[in-house]
Amino acid sequence: MTDKQISRKLRRQAIHSLLHRHKNGEDEWSCCETRFSTPDAIGRHLNACHSEVIQAKEDAQRLLMNSPKAEIGQDTLKQRRVAKGDSDPIRLECSCDMESSMVILFYSYGAVPDPASLAKEHLAWEKEGLTGKVRIASEGINGTLAGNRDSIQAYIDWLLTMPCMETHRNKDQKDFFKPSRGCRHVFVDLSVKLVEEICPLGRPEQVTLEQLSQPRHAKAKLSPESFHEQLKREDVVLLDTRNYYESRIGHFEGAIKPAIRKFSRFPDYVDRNKESLEGKTILTYCTGGIRCEKATAYMRQALSDETDIMMLDGGIHNYLEWWGKQSKEKKPLWQGKNYVFDARQGLGVPVATAEEAKVSHCSICQVPWDTYLKCASVNCHLLVLYCTDCLEKGHIAYCCDDCGNGIRGTDGVCGCERKRRLEEMSLLAL
Known part of the structure; x- marks a missing residue:
């Protein structure tokens, strides 16, 4: 494959991942407060207005392709996976056989002598079809991975051989790795990062x-x-x-x-x-x-x-x-549902006949609703609850009137976020 062909392939992959991220429905995408009804339309918009994001994604893929595992530096493993202000998709559209796939969620607080080496070894699992997020620090490992059952089980068997997992080898695997229904498409790709804390409380000197x-x-x-x-x-x-x-x-x-x-x-x-x-x-x-x-x-x-x-x-x-x-x-x-940080959004009680009560409501009509969209404002990335009926009636998913009217206060945030901050600061009265 020539350099030109490789560049074209990497660019197609970068654009495809962005299309997936901005997809709202079967034939609908949204970006920069605008709706698009075809892949070509949203693709032209991304190329014209977000070329730097596409290039960053392309460069990251080229780096991993050209760098042997041993040569990938710690700085690379500490970099952001997506551009600041961007995020992973929160809607899942695929036709995978869910019975042959799974998602696992796990963590372990335990000393990791060489976090960088463990992180580099994780990169090889992308070739096995795994997607998800793994965060590794000297204090432990935190991960959520998706893929076919055989690849997931192979990963589990491999991870349990690591010295930092010694105390977990005799535990019930189902309780520890927390498998759930899902496929590799709940994530865009495999992200492996070196971090200071596998769960960022922000007080590493106090909670050791x-x-x-x-x-x-x-x-x-x-x-x-x-x-x-x-x-x-x-x-x-x-x-x-x-x-x-x-x-x-x-x-x-x-x-x-x-x-x-x-x-x-x-x-x-x-x-x-x-x-x-x-x-x-x-x-x-x-x-x-x-x-x-x-x-x-x-x-x-x-x-x-x-x-x-x-x-x-x-x-x-x-x-x-x-x-x-x-x-x-x-x-x-x-x-209600247990929110998860992938395209599935939430999981309910695992019983086929269970009626999952919705505890939240559509921001427009107040009908019970529990599926999020991202605020359509280019300056806002908050999640907002908009039901299908309201979207079909032409309502655009803004978190509040400020975002709908392009208003930002002197504090740089919209009214919705300002209200949340006030609520956060209010004192408990038990």
Whole structure:
């Protein structure tokens, strides 16, 4: 293949990934507050207005193609995968056989002697058809991967041979790797990054690997069944440690849902609300458990010893797996969907006959709705709930009137984001 042919191939791949990212429906794409009804139309727009994004994607693919694994430097592994302000697709359109594929979600807090080498070895799994995101640091590994079942199992078998996974070799693989329904198309590609924290709380000097390894920390992890029983108590404080857009489409009944936009804001939220949280019995939960590990470790430092702090081991994912096996006579304490950071958006109770109640509503007509779109404003990347009927009536998915009218305040944000910030700063009254 000539250099010219290689360049054309890489450019086609870059444009294809962007088309996937901006797709809203079967024959609809949106970008820069404009809708497009054909791939050619959105393609022309991307080439004309976002050539730098296409070039960055093309350059990244060429770097990986031309660089032997051993020569890929740490700086490359620390770079952003997509342009700042861009993001992965949040809609899935494919015809894959889901029975032959799966998605796994896992993490391990444990010393990784050579994070860079482990990261480089992960790059080879793209050739096996795996997609997803893997984050590696000296404190451990955090990953969510998708692909056919044989490739996923081969990856699991390989990863468990790594020294940093020694304590997990005898654990139930299903509980640890948290398999779910999905295919390789829930992600655009395989992203492997070297990071300081595999889950960015932003306080690495306060929440260390040593603290996460203490027996006291391990004992405060509740199985789904124990967590369910604790939820029935009237004297517990139930705290969602996820972001506001996650808890908006699904949460446990009676949970406190901080209006934070990223996990690194959680410590400040705790600090502001110390007076209300002191001395309480606090139950925490998140998607798969990784955020609760650091959230509970931080709270044990920030709050008094009289405060009893526990977490849901394995997160919402393992709770829903457990709940799916229970008698229908039991009262469900989970409401809505478990938000996931891929094109599927959310997963419900894994029972075919279960009726998944929607806890959120369309921003326009207020009908129960739980599927997100991205705000159509070029200056905004917030997620917004717009139902199919409203979109068919010609409504454009803006998060608020400010974005619809192209308005930004002196703080540089729209009214919707300003309202969220005020809610985040409000104090708890327990």
